Amino acid sequence: MRPIERGSVPQVYARYEDAKQDLVNRLGLYCSYCERRIATLLAVEHIQPKALPQYAHLELVWENFLLGCVNCNSAKGDQDVILADVLLPDRDNTFAAYRYDSLGTVEVVTGPSESLAEATRELTALNRLTHSDWNDQVMFSALERVSQRVQAWEQAREALVDFQAGRTTARAIAREAAGCGFFSIWMAAFEGIPEVRREIIAAFPGTAADCFDALTAPVSPRPPNGLPHSAKS
Numbered sequence: 001m002r003p004i005e006r007g008s009v010p011q012v013y014a015r016y017e018d019a020k021q022d023l024v025n026r027l028g029l030y031c032s033y034c035e036r037r038i039a040t041l042l043a044v045e046h047i048q049p050k051a052l053p054q055y056a057h058l059e060l061v062w063e064n065f066l067l068g069c070v071n072c073n074s075a076k077g078d079q080d081v082i083l084a085d086v087l088l089p090d091r092d093n094t095f096a097a098y099r100y101d102s103l104g105t106v107e108v109v110t111g112p113s114e115s116l117a118e119a120t121r122e123l124t125a126l127n128r129l130t131h132s133d134w135n136d137q138v139m140f141s142a143l144e145r146v147s148q149r150v151q152a153w154e155q156a157r158e159a160l161v162d163f164q165a166g167r168t169t170a171r172a173i174a175r176e177a178a179g180c181g182f183f184s185i186w187m188a189a190f191e192g193i194p195e196v197r198r199e200i201i202a203a204f205p206g207t208a209a210d211c212f213d214a215l216t217a218p219v220s221p222r223p224p225n226g227l228p229h230s231a232k233s
């Protein structure tokens with residue numbers, strides 16, 4: 001899961017929907033949880049759900065916003081989110097917490113933050129193809145989400161072959177990755193090639209650069225960023 005930095009609040013919002021363009025400008029057209037690139041149907045996602053009375057005051061708060069796709073939004077729904085019990089891409093180094101395989105599965109990396117990473121994966125149902133709250137359309141979209149991951153792997157692997165053969169550049173690969181989405185899959189495919197990974201980090205808007213060292217290995221825990229309950233993974 002791409003670690004992100006949304007930056008300071010751009011303006012005061014009268015409606016939360018009005019924050020979408022600012023979020024897209026800062027973070028790109030990607031779901032903050034599953035990393036898919038979506039030109040439409042990307043929604044302002046409230047980390048702590050506005051429908052729960054205890055979080056109603058967070059409805060228009062920039063620090064409570066991410067961008068979510070229909071699957072991650074629907075799976076998450078109005079479940080209570082206790083900040084101390086999950087990993088969040090704007091606060092933690094979520095890149096260090098998950099591993100992506102070529103079958104489109106998102107695995108949790110073993111370590112001190114394992115149970116928190118598991119909780120976030122469950123919250124957003126990253127590996128699930130069905131869910132009690134999903135209708136047929138959302139289930140189709142979930143299937144698509146997994147098959148898009150597999151396609152991204154294939155595309156990244158082809159780019160790797162081309163790169164090793166000297167047929168393309170790190171910059172061109174990063175541009176292709178940003179057009180495809182699935183930051184973590186591209187980073188995984190180019191593991192051990194910091195020259196390309198640096199370009200990928202730079203090509204996806206809003207990636208938290210402080211989550212990676214000079215050789216693009218994840219820095220974990222993430223350096224403190226002022227958000228509550230940080231410094232876990």
Ligand SMILES: [Zn+2]
Nearest residue numbers: 031034069072
């Ligand atoms: Zn998503």
